[in-house]
């Protein structure tokens with residue numbers, strides 16, 4: 125979103141026009157931003173066979189999936205439903221990676237039948253996998269390298285207390301299981317959590333993985349997961365992707381040379397690809413002066429964007445309707461009956477009832493984590509592609525709230541005969 129000629133625009137389209145056409149609350153995604161992120165990541169790596177696996181849990185709209193697919197990106201899925209959506213979006217099965225955690229063996233078998241790449245995250249499932257498939261179905265192993273990183277305790281998933289992956293300290297056991305069951309391990313995977321800042325942390329983790337790789341002669345890829353940090357605040361430090369790419373390319377080339385074969389290097393960005401492309405547009409319903417603050421009440425809430433309340437995440441907020449007004453301080457709050465604050469003490473250009481606000485970085489973990497709490501409807505989604513805003517998901521309607529419910533009292537009496545005597 126850029127400020128041009130005193131108005132905010134996305135690909136030259138005034139944001140107020142988009143809101144007028146599709147109404148609020150509204151999720152708007154800028155396709156150019158996603159495409160840019162893909163090329164920045166790809167161009168950072170040199171002389172390595174890089175595959176990008178989009179972590180679709182961050183934003184799973186079919187049009188977004190097709191957009192990244194057409195730009196050569198593959199898919200990382202964490203549930204069988206995501207796998208099925210990926211297939212529906214047209215991804216070839218060999219370009220889909222299934223990285224579940226705490227799922228039943230039946231769900232893994234379902235994925236095997238669909239023909240996607242399976243990533244196994246615990247020894248018990250690995251043994252079952254070996255019992256059933258031996259070397260007939262290849263698989264990858266998710267390793268927990270025990271590197272603590274990540275912006276927030278809830279999204280740190282590589283540390284020693286984490287439920288994810290097989291501990292690096294259990295590798296000799298894994299080796300025994302693999303050898304005794306004749307399992308064909310074609311990939312090693314790690315994902316240390318979201319929001320890793322430092323390229324040195326990536327390199328450290330990569331070295332742990334390269335070390336493990338020596339024990340697996342059939343590898344085709346090393347998957348270093350994700351954790352790329354993007355800017356939520358203007359002054360935020362972000363992962364330096366060109367620097368990471370340069371250092372990692374060199375480290376990976378050296379590893380391939382010592383391994384004896386060129387492997388593929390995989391990453392699984394979610395947030396990096398889509399976070400900054402997304403904007404949650406909302407309208408100001410009410411201004412309320414309290415002794416402590418001026419509240420700006422908007423037509424959205426934690427049901428649409430839960431990150432501020434769930435992770436204390438900072439999401440920048442702009443007053444799209446008054447880009448040059450004087451700055452005033454506000455608390456921006458939602459319409460949910462629960463503490464529901466999008467931003468405390470925010471300096472916004474003076475806010476008036478009816479103004480359009482944009483909540484930024486609303487591409488990743490925003491719509492995909494939305495709910496119907498308070499029986500509120502989910503917003504519509506719009507993708508601005510080649511300078512044109514396209515509706516990619518309709519706003520929900522009241523029918524969506526009762527879809528699937530079974531009204532048992534339409535056919536059986538609520539009161540028993542005895543109770544209805546009086």
Ligand SMILES: *Cc1c(COP(=O)(O)O)cnc(C)c1O
Nearest residue numbers: 179315318350351392393394395
């Ligand atoms: C969530 C997740 C990702 C993506 O993380 P981001 O921080 O959004 O880039 C990648 N890999 C796996 C296995 C995940 O669960």
